[in-house]
Amino acid sequence: NSNANATVFQRKTGIILALDVTDEASALEITSEVSGLIDAVKIGYPLVLGTGLQIASKLSKYAPVIADFKVADIPNTDRLICEHVFKAGCAAIIVQGFTGPDSLTECVKTADEFGGKVFVVSEMSHPGGDHFFTDDVSKEIAALAKKSDAFGIVAPATRPERVKELRAVIGGDLKIISPGVGAQGGSAADTIKAGADWVIVGRSIYNAENPRDEAMKVKVEIEKLI
Numbered sequence: 001n002s003n004a005n006a007t008v009f010q011r012k013t014g015i016i017l018a019l020d021v022t023d024e025a026s027a028l029e030i031t032s033e034v035s036g037l038i039d040a041v042k043i044g045y046p047l048v049l050g051t052g053l054q055i056a057s058k059l060s061k062y063a064p065v066i067a068d069f070k071v072a073d074i075p076n077t078d079r080l081i082c083e084h085v086f087k088a089g090c091a092a093i094i095v096q097g098f099t100g101p102d103s104l105t106e107c108v109k110t111a112d113e114f115g116g117k118v119f120v121v122s123e124m125s126h127p128g129g130d131h132f133f134t135d136d137v138s139k140e141i142a143a144l145a146k147k148s149d150a151f152g153i154v155a156p157a158t159r160p161e162r163v164k165e166l167r168a169v170i171g172g173d174l175k176i177i178s179p180g181v182g183a184q185g186g187s188a189a190d191t192i193k194a195g196a197d198w199v200i201v202g203r204s205i206y207n208a209e210n211p212r213d214e215a216m217k218v219k220v221e222i223e224k225l226i
C-alpha cells in the first residue's frame with residue numbers, strides 16, 4: 001500500500017482544487033503554486049486520460065488526491081477500479097450511489113483495505129443535475145452513503161439549500177464536499193454556511209492569471225465565517 005493513502009483529510013482551508021487541466025506540466029505547476037492553500041486536489045478523467053494515473057503520486061506530494069471517476073458499475077468492476085486508484089496513491093475516490101448498496105459497499109470495503117476514503121455523489125451541480133437526482137432520490141442516496149459507511153457525499157454548491165437538506169439527512173458523521181463554486185456560479189461562503197466541509201473549486205482557480213491569489217480569496221472568504 002502506498003504511504004500516501006495514510007493521509008487523513010484535515011480541514012485547514014476548506015478548499016479542494018478540481019484540477020481539470022489535461023497536461024502534466026500545468027497540473028504540477030498549478031498545484032505547487034496553490035499548495036498550502038488547498039486541503040486536497042481532485043483529479044478526474046480529463047487529467048488522468050491526458051497524462052495517466054501515475055499523475056496521482058506526483059500530485060500527492062502537494063496534497064491528498066481525490067480520484068473523481070464517479071464509479072458506477074457492478075461490485076466486481078467497482079472493486080477493480082478502486083484497487084487501481086488506491087494503489088496509484090489516491091487518498092479517496094468519488095463513486096455514484098445510484099448503483100445501489102452492494103456496489104457501494106464493495107467500494108467502501110476496497111477503500112478500507114487501502115486506508116482510503118469514499119465520497120458518494122448525491123446530487124450534481126449543473127442545471128440538469130436535479131433532473132434525475134430529484135430531492136427525494138438525492139436524500140435516499142445520501143442515506144445509503146451513510147448506511148454504507150462512506151466517508152462523505154458530494155453535494156451541489158449551486159444549490160446551498162440542498163446542501164443543507166442533505167446535511168440534515170447524514171448528520172455530523174459524514175463529510176460534504178461541494179463542487180460548483182466560482183465558474184458554475186456557487187458561493188464558497190454560502191456553501192460552507194449550508195453545511196459543506198469543503199468547497200471544490202476548479203476553473204476559477206486553475207484558469208486564473210494568478211491561481212494562488214484566487215485560492216487565497218476563497219480561503220479568506222471561508223475564514224471570515226469563523
Ligand code: 3DU
Pocket residue numbers: 018019020044068121123124125126129154156179180181182183184200201202203204
Ligand atoms: O466548475 P469547476 O471548474 O469549478 O469544477 C468543478 C469540478 O467538480 C469538475 O471537476 C466537475 O467535474 C466536478 N463536479 C461537478 O462540478 C459537479 C458534480 O455534481 C460533481 C463533480
